[in-house]
Amino acid sequence: xxxxxxxxxxxxxxxxxxxxxxxxxxxxxxxxxxxxxxxxxxxxxxxxxxxxxxxxxxxxxxxxxxxxxxxxxxxxxxxxxxxxxxxxxxxxxxxxxxxxxxxxxxxxxxxxxxxxxxxxxxxxxxxxxxxxxxxxxxxxxxxxxxxxxxxxxxxxxxxxxxxxxxxxxxxxxxxxxxxxxxxxxxxxxxxxxxxxxxx
Numbered sequence: 001x002x003x004x005x006x007x008x009x010x011x012x013x014x015x016x017x018x019x020x021x022x023x024x025x026x027x028x029x030x031x032x033x034x035x036x037x038x039x040x041x042x043x044x045x046x047x048x049x050x051x052x053x054x055x056x057x058x059x060x061x062x063x064x065x066x067x068x069x070x071x072x073x074x075x076x077x078x079x080x081x082x083x084x085x086x087x088x089x090x091x092x093x094x095x096x097x098x099x100x101x102x103x104x105x106x107x108x109x110x111x112x113x114x115x116x117x118x119x120x121x122x123x124x125x126x127x128x129x130x131x132x133x134x135x136x137x138x139x140x141x142x143x144x145x146x147x148x149x150x151x152x153x154x155x156x157x158x159x160x161x162x163x164x165x166x167x168x169x170x171x172x173x174x175x176x177x178x179x180x181x182x183x184x185x186x187x188x189x190x191x192x193x194x195x196x197x198x199x
Contacts, residue, residue: 018103031071037110040153044171051182062180065099088112105160116142141186
C-alpha cells in the first residue's frame with residue numbers, strides 16, 4: 001500500500017518537472033491571451049484544413065488537464081514592438097496541458113484579421129506567388145465560414161508530446177483522441193453541430 005501510494009504521488013511531480021524543463025529550454029513564460037482569441041474559432045491544419053473548431057476556450061476545457069498559456073520571450077518582444085507601432089501581427093502561443101503522467105503542448109497561431117482576405121494577404125506576403133496554389137481554396141472556404149458568423153481567430157499549428165513535435169495533423173488528433181468535434185465543415189460550407197440550423 002505504501003509503495004502504491006508513492007507511485008501515484010510521484011506522477012504529478014514528474015509532469016511538473018517536465019513542464020518546467022520544457023519552459024526553460026524554449027524561453028516560455030505565462031501569458032494571458034486576449035479575449036478575442038479565446039472566444040474565437042480555429043482551424044487545425046496549416047494546409048487544406050477540413051473543418052472549423054471552437055471556440056478556443058472550449059477546446060482548453062476538453063483537454064481535461066491543468067492548462068497554462070505560454071509565449072516565447074522573443075515572440076512577446078516582437079508582439080509588443082508591433083503594438084507600439086500600431087500594427088497587428090500573427091504570433092504563436094503554447095497551450096500547456098498537464099495531466100497525471102502526461103504533459104503536452106498545443107501550438108496556436110493567433111490571427112488578428114477581420115476577414116479571410118486579411119489572412120490570405122499575410123500568406124501571400126510570405127509565400128509570394130505560391131500562395132494562390134497553397135491557400136486560394138482555403139481562403140474561399142474561410143469566407144463562407146465567416147459569412148455564417150464564425151470568427152476564425154486562430155490556427156492550431158502542431159502538437160508536442162514527450163518533448164517531441166508530432167507529425168500527426170492536429171485536426172485528426174483532437175477529433176480522434178479528445179473527441180472534440182468541429183462546428184463547421186469547410187468543404188460543404190455547413191455547420192456540423194446538431195443544434196445548429198441548416199444553412
